[in-house]
Amino acid sequence: MTTASVVFEGVDETRLMAVTTAVKSARAAAQEHGPRLAVHVMADCTMDGLETFLDFHALRGGLDAQVVLGRYNIFHQDLVNPASDLHALNPRLLVLALVRDSFASEPETPVEAVTARLEELFRLAAERTSAAIAVNTFVLPVADYDRGDSAAGRIGVVNDWIRGFVEANRARFFLCDWNRYVAAQGREACLDWRYWYLAKAPFKPAFLTLYAADLAKIGRAVLGLAKKVLVLDCDGTLWGGVLGEDGLDGVALNPGDYPGNVFHAVQRQILELGRRGVLLALCSKNNAADVLHALETHPHCLLKPGDFAAMKVDWENKAGNIAQLARELNLGLDSFVFVDDNPFEVESLRALLPQVETVLVPKALYLYPEAIARMADRFFYPASQTAEDAGRTRLYQARREAEEVRAGFTDMASYLRSLDISIDIHPIAAAEVARVAQLTQKTNQFNVHKQVYGEAEIASAVDSADRAVYVGVVGDRFGALGLTNVCILDRRGEDEAAIDAFLMSCRVFERNLEYVMLDHVIGEARRRWRVSRLRACFVPSAKNKPAETFFDNAGFALERVEDGVRHYVLELAAYQPKIFDYIRKIDN
Amino acid sequence: MDTITIHNTIIEVMAAILDVSRDQIGDDASMDTIKAWDSLKHMKLVMTLEQEFGIEFDDQEVVDLLSLRLIELAVRAKVPA
Incomplete structure (x- = not known):
């Protein structure tokens, strides 16, 4: 539009x-x-x-x-x-x-x-x-x-x-x-x-x-287009006053006084959004230690450090910081909403990152909770919460720690080795149908061909003789990463199989899990259907660049390009698997 | 509101709601001459006329608004000059 x-x-x-x-x-x-x-x-x-x-x-x-x-x-x-x-x-x-x-x-x-x-x-x-x-x-x-x-x-x-x-x-x-x-x-x-x-x-x-x-x-x-992240400023947004000047005792957050009661009410609304699966992030010009101390110790502060999936608390430009948050969370800027009380910050963000929706805290503070309610209704309704969503903030936090650990490693392989990555690949189970349907909707980046499937369509493949759905459930030493990889295979005649869907959640990027997944399903196609050829195609979208060269890297031959769609074929006799010794496959 | 404005507004509403061009709505336009003007479109037409002129029709009037001329008469009777 x-x-x-x-x-x-x-x-x-x-x-x-x-x-x-x-x-x-x-x-x-x-x-x-x-x-x-x-x-x-x-x-x-x-x-x-x-x-x-x-x-x-x-x-x-x-x-x-x-x-x-x-x-x-x-x-x-x-x-x-x-x-x-x-x-x-x-x-x-x-x-x-x-x-x-x-x-x-x-x-x-x-x-x-x-x-x-x-x-x-x-x-x-x-x-x-x-x-x-x-x-x-x-x-x-x-x-x-x-x-x-x-x-x-x-x-x-x-x-x-x-x-x-x-x-x-x-x-x-x-x-x-x-x-x-x-x-x-x-x-x-x-x-x-x-x-x-x-x-x-x-x-x-x-x-x-x-x-x-x-x-x-x-x-x-x-269609998977709802906003996913709420980015919040601190001073004048999470509490009244300026933390760096008024001090911990000076900021307005007491539910018994005006305008503390306004900020207290807003924090409650934000907390509820977090419970419904919205990712919360901080982007504020403050001393990071002051903000963490306030979140941890202020007696009326409902939001705790653990409620935030990511934080950028420093003196840098907010547009740059929000772009950085998008990279950290592996989400597009068009899934972000930003709240700030400073018209300058809001205006400059609108100019620099027009994809991000912005909300300015109203001057009449008593209208602030209503503005948050309207914002929630406009951008985060309806909340679709699955068990995966509820645990998502915790996952992102664990990954934040992982990124901090990564800073201490000189080469990527030794870092990945330290993660103790495991993947359990198996045919889809009934309890996984909802999550797989959800992934087909929500996964935009590592998705070779975005096709959205309903639960009924996924469920119908469970017992099919010519269609198979494989899922990968990933974990590392920071905890369970959940069901992140999906591959749907179709049998095509006596000798061929084709990849109908191949996607991976962005939370497990850059670990080479896609190759492990592919290797596993190739083995399954050979064993189950005795096919000798695997076909696949890559359908480019505005967002799926991360998957663009996957089939080339995996050893597929590019057969032809039609209307931008890249058609690949892999002769299984010539297939050379990539080995990653730091990924542990869990056998059932 | 003068009769010309009323006439033009009605034509505009009819063209938009019945999805026909303005010149297809002659002076003798009625449910018989405009094919798209069925009973469901009629309901939308009445609702839109009410919104645009800030008036309300009762049950009998709704049933009687079967042509451009009848609509014009009914609207003029309700809209202050």
Whole structure:
């Protein structure tokens, strides 16, 4: 999005007319609209208009949405019938837009009857598609009293169940809280009683635009485009005042006073983002020892040194430091968000590193927590947390220590030897399916051909005779690095196999694990399928330069280049494995 | 708002929402002459007209807004001159 993004500036996103016009101009102005996002909307009410708002929010977020509104209220059939429009589209995002009336014919319908029908539909949608699925809460009625067994009370219980289901199935399911939109805009602006009773269309544009904005954000997360790192300044951002001048006792952070209570509240929000898998980093002009001392010992400081995956506390230029953080964390600058109270720092960063999103601490400090909440909602929603995410900060920290150790070694091999690297390569196990699907989405750098797979697609390869998924689980003396390597092999006829996917998480770069992985799968292909030739291709993207020469280095012959795609072949009889004596293979 | 502005705004809204060019919307434009103008588009059209003019139509009016002329009459009656 370069030329087209201008079109979206200042557009009133609640007006159908403004949004329709902006979408039209954006589509006319630019040839490319970013990665494609196919969305299928299944609704048991009339959702027309949502497609326009979703197109708008997706384009503004750098996605090219293709939105199909399914036929009204026949989703069971569409899910079950393999020839349906739904399956023809094969969407990345499936939106279930459900109103309560379809699930509870009477206000008295018991909660269990409603949740049982919802669960049946949710599970069917998860089984029959490989899409991420967005579901909603039901809009609560106006209730002037609630005795617990009222209609409003029962809807509240159903909504809690929906939240719980999404939480328990967060690898596939996302929640759009319809009550949040109604609370933000007011019932009057959101609910269209006239069209509800005339055409079963419950919502006005003010509601549809908020709903569409959330769906577009979910789309970005599903495509692995959500922001990943929150970089924070210290003075005036994590606490009030200047640590170097006011001293540890002088900074404002006490929850009992203003403005200490503001910074305390902000730290709590930041901590929560860290728990949800956002990587936290510091970039501040201070004495590093002072900052560490404050984080460790200030009685009201909630953020501890261990909460940060990386720190740049010195007197250097912040743009240079953030670029350095990006290298250290092996992430693109476009996955960074930066918060600072100094307009100069924010402005200069915008000028020097426009890929980084910036947030300026508001002058009216009481608005700061709200600004952080909006920032979190805009850039880090939805939080997709897997067990891997939760342990990620710890991993990055261990690696930071590793980098410090590395400084003490003169040559790379002796450093790598000191790491005691191990890799356990095996066919994928059922419990690893979610992580592998996630890696196909999130891995941009060492990925020879980025193809995003859903869990269902990965799972279907587990028992296949002609397709095999191998994973590598890596560890070193700093701890477990987790499942970081994936290779998907396809058998092609009697004598050939082809690499369909070969990727490696950036946290294990520069250890030559990719060659160990390749060597292992070559052995497996020979043993299992008795093939004598392996094919592979490298499809260049904006980010996968780290994998560009992998096949050449591994001994593959370049056969041809077509439309930028490099096609390789390896005669296995001539294959010479690379040996790395510092990598220990764990045999099962 | 004068009648010319009202007329032009309605044409603009119809062209955008029904996705047709302005010159396809003649004075006699109606649900019968514009193919894209079906009942779902009609709903979006009504919502957009309401937003653009800051007015609201009731249930009967919604059903009656079947042509450019009828829309113009209904909008003029609601928008202060």
